[in-house]
Amino acid sequence: xxxxxxxWLSGRLLVPKGESKYAxxxxxxxxxxxxxxxIPLVLALIFMDGMMNGxxxxxxxxxxxxxxxxxxxxxxxxxxxxxxxxPRLESADYVVSGYGIVYSRDTTxxxxxxxxxxxxxxxxxxxxxxxxxxxxxxxxxxxxxxxxTTIAQKLGVEVGQRVAFMVVPDSYSSVVRPVLANVTALxxxxxxxxxxxxxxxxRDDAMRYFPKDRNAYTELLVSRDHVDDLGAIVATLESxxxxxxxxxxxxxxxGTVYQNFITSRQVILLVFMMILLVAGVYxxxxxxxxxxxxxxxxALFKTLGATxxxxxxxxxxxxxxxxxxxxxxxxxxGLLIGSQIGVLLHWLGNSGLAxxxxxxxxxxxxxxxxxxxxxSFSMLVISSVTVRLSLGRIRRISPLxxxxxx
Amino acid sequence: MTKELLRFHTVTKxxxxxxxxxxxxxxxxxxxxxxxxxxxxxxxxxxxxxLLNIAGGLDKPSAGSVSFLGRELGALxxxxxxxxxxxxxxxxxxxxxxxxxxxxxxNVCVPALIRGxxxxxxxxxxxxxxxxxxxxxxxxxxxxxxxxxxxQRVAICRALVNAPDLIIADEPTGSLDEExxxxxxxxxxxxxxEEGKTLLMVTHDTQLASRCSTVxxxxxxxLQEME
Numbered sequence: 001x002x003x004x005x006x007x008w009l010s011g012r013l014l015v016p017k018g019e020s021k022y023a024x025x026x027x028x029x030x031x032x033x034x035x036x037x038x039i040p041l042v043l044a045l046i047f048m049d050g051m052m053n054g055x056x057x058x059x060x061x062x063x064x065x066x067x068x069x070x071x072x073x074x075x076x077x078x079x080x081x082x083x084x085x086x087p088r089l090e091s092a093d094y095v096v097s098g099y100g101i102v103y104s105r106d107t108t109x110x111x112x113x114x115x116x117x118x119x120x121x122x123x124x125x126x127x128x129x130x131x132x133x134x135x136x137x138x139x140x141x142x143x144x145x146x147x148x149t150t151i152a153q154k155l156g157v158e159v160g161q162r163v164a165f166m167v168v169p170d171s172y173s174s175v176v177r178p179v180l181a182n183v184t185a186l187x188x189x190x191x192x193x194x195x196x197x198x199x200x201x202x203r204d205d206a207m208r209y210f211p212k213d214r215n216a217y218t219e220l221l222v223s224r225d226h227v228d229d230l231g232a233i234v235a236t237l238e239s240x241x242x243x244x245x246x247x248x249x250x251x252x253x254x255g256t257v258y259q260n261f262i263t264s265r266q267v268i269l270l271v272f273m274m275i276l277l278v279a280g281v282y283x284x285x286x287x288x289x290x291x292x293x294x295x296x297x298x299a300l301f302k303t304l305g306a307t308x309x310x311x312x313x314x315x316x317x318x319x320x321x322x323x324x325x326x327x328x329x330x331x332x333x334g335l336l337i338g339s340q341i342g343v344l345l346h347w348l349g350n351s352g353l354a355x356x357x358x359x360x361x362x363x364x365x366x367x368x369x370x371x372x373x374x375x376s377f378s379m380l381v382i383s384s385v386t387v388r389l390s391l392g393r394i395r396r397i398s399p400l401x402x403x404x405x406x
Numbered sequence: 407m408t409k410e411l412l413r414f415h416t417v418t419k420x421x422x423x424x425x426x427x428x429x430x431x432x433x434x435x436x437x438x439x440x441x442x443x444x445x446x447x448x449x450x451x452x453x454x455x456x457l458l459n460i461a462g463g464l465d466k467p468s469a470g471s472v473s474f475l476g477r478e479l480g481a482l483x484x485x486x487x488x489x490x491x492x493x494x495x496x497x498x499x500x501x502x503x504x505x506x507x508x509x510x511x512x513n514v515c516v517p518a519l520i521r522g523x524x525x526x527x528x529x530x531x532x533x534x535x536x537x538x539x540x541x542x543x544x545x546x547x548x549x550x551x552x553x554x555x556x557x558q559r560v561a562i563c564r565a566l567v568n569a570p571d572l573i574i575a576d577e578p579t580g581s582l583d584e585e586x587x588x589x590x591x592x593x594x595x596x597x598x599x600e601e602g603k604t605l606l607m608v609t610h611d612t613q614l615a616s617r618c619s620t621v622x623x624x625x626x627x628x629l630q631e632m633e
Contacts, residue, residue, distance in 0.1 A: 005519045304517045305492020307485050
């Protein structure tokens, strides 16, 4: 096969000269349409990954930690630098947790009460929260609690006001009574689902109000790069402290949420593949259109000695170059718009789209290069297959019929 | 000594349309020698173009065989036939079919590029030919900007760019006015003679036919040599 001719012809097809205004417009339109398909795919990928990572971070940093060591008594002093044991560890906090009902004058809210020391709100966790007031600051003998703005709005309370709460015992034999608490601060994690149920309480108070039914554990955070090493980190701790700990990891105690994320992601990637298939069919239609418009030229090339493979390669390369240009433009624009997705979501949120309040609108942009490459590669593979199939038409063009000799 | 270039051996060509069969050529024997020029005349629909198509490897006989430089064309596959047309045949059509989106220079270059020539070499050869037919100032013109006679001159250059053994011309002056026809007749026969090529031409034009060394009449599905 004479690749030199194929490449020359491909170049000429990509840069039509003279009167071929329609051919030029067609190439631009085709690349633009491919870009338009790619932009929402990349945006959706950034949104999906950013939001999943954001929600995961919220759950890990505010609700459950990466690892929970289920040991009744505190393992470390609150000032202890746990990274001295294993540099992969970032923090260790003794937590008391349980369930309760919070009462205001008009309504109630069922909450998960998490008793923590003020040192719990370290630099890492503070990235996930916005405060008003002074978190868990004790004044007098009343319990100090920090509500989310979501719960506070529901209850109709503000910082400095009091609420009543009652723990929900695990056993029927326990006797419980409502007690008063000071709302010392309000927090907003930006994720409605989490905020609607999580209440922070001063740990000493929590230990007082959950004497029997408390669930106490040490909550560990590990650095972002080592979230896959949780088992190994526990083993290092056990070795250093010469003890065995019953423990659970984030994906275990949030199994449903974790599985939902994985399943959602797989379903979305499957939907992406279906969209790419449709895009591939469109790309093949570009090839068909180009061939349809060049029937007589193709017949003449054949008469002059060009083979079917020469011509197929020329058209294949042209269409794939157009596809690649559209692909690169689409991915680039998708990344550009995706990098501003927070601004976009806030604007949409402020524009009164009620449904958006249930989504996490403020999250770190995560670009999954592997998935973007996989989507781009799939697009190229699907397009190349569909284009090759449509190029079979070249074989059926007869020089004799097209030249219309008598 | 002239060598045998093309041989038709008892060639029959039949077109089938539904139940009916139309025999265009029947048991036709014909030999074309290298360096000669042959004109074929005949009525419209007598099968002249069909004969040229078979000679150029664009069509296949229903029966009989065609050999070129001793090699049977029927034994060649599509790829080999394409290479055969590219290396050995130069086509000039009645309606001077050119590529509309390509310049005169590019149109002439195409067969050389298909052959695998470097673009610079193809351009050099095409420029030489276009200069020879007086179109050196029309290199970058597209077919729409050229007159009928100029287009046919471009087509002749395209036919010659690969220095083929045989030029096949189907009514080369058929769509031209009298003045342009005269110029093309002279150009075609002179350039083919100067290049030492063989010419096989179909024409109704008796003046053009008379410039050829041999003239055949295609009548009743066979060729008759004319005095």
